[in-house]
Amino acid sequence: MVFTHDVEIALQAAAFLANTLLDDDELNTVASLGEYFKEFEYTGTHRRTREELDMVRALRQEIHDLLLAPRDKAAGMVNKMLARNSALPQLVRHDRLDWHLHAIQDTQPLACRVAVETAMAMVDVIRADEHSRISLCEDEGCKRIVIDLSRNRSKIYCSTTCGNRAAAAAYRARQAENPTK
Numbered sequence: 490m491v492f493t494h495d496v497e498i499a500l501q502a503a504a505f506l507a508n509t510l511l512d513d514d515e516l517n518t519v520a521s522l523g524e525y526f527k528e529f530e531y532t533g534t535h536r537r538t539r540e541e542l543d544m545v546r547a548l549r550q551e552i553h554d555l556l557l558a559p560r561d562k563a564a565g566m567v568n569k570m571l572a573r574n575s576a577l578p579q580l581v582r583h584d585r586l587d588w589h590l591h592a593i594q595d596t597q598p599l600a601c602r603v604a605v606e607t608a609m610a611m612v613d614v615i616r617a618d619e620h621s622r623i624s625l626c627e628d629e630g631c632k633r634i635v636i637d638l639s640r641n642r643s644k645i646y647c648s649t650t651c652g653n654r655a656a657a658a659a660y661r662a663r664q665a666e667n668p669t670k
């Protein structure tokens with residue numbers, strides 16, 4: 490594991506959110522927000538309202554910009570997000586999870602918790618100087634954010650679809666160069 494489990498999940502959740510700016514139908518209903526909540530192991534208040542959804546949607550651009558910001562700029566953005574939400578780190582243990590950090594009350598609106606959890610995850614990324622783990626998908630034309638949590642830093646595509654498309658394009662290029670094979 491590169492980061493702790495909660496940090497890795499928060500980074501993946503953040504990338505998912507940012508990428509829905511491109512695939513809007515993945516987060517445009519209350520039900521799809523419910524799936525996001527479940528998939529990324531959120532706990533705490535979940536109102537299942539249009540307002541909650543709109544607040545999370547409104548946060549996406551900031552999260553997108555934070556993930557792709559250079560390290561020094563990201564540090565400033567993280568500080569602002571934490572201050573704006575009056576973040577207060579506390580060690581907690583719940584469900585099957587051992588001691589980990591929560592920096593905002595479970596009763597605060599989901600969008601505020603998403604902002605704080607993303608900021609707290611970026612604290613770890615910045616402190617460990619692991620910004621190279623966050624990049625754009627290598628497939629030309631795909632603008633999705635990739636979080637590489639692999640030991641050997643091998644994840645360069647956002648999905649197998651993009652990986653396969655790039656492999657097929659490389660194959661076609663080799664064929665065109667050398668049509669007798």
Ligand SMILES: [Zn+2]
Nearest residue numbers: 532586589591
């Ligand atoms: Zn927790």
Ligand SMILES: [Zn+2]
Nearest residue numbers: 626631647651
């Ligand atoms: Zn991609």
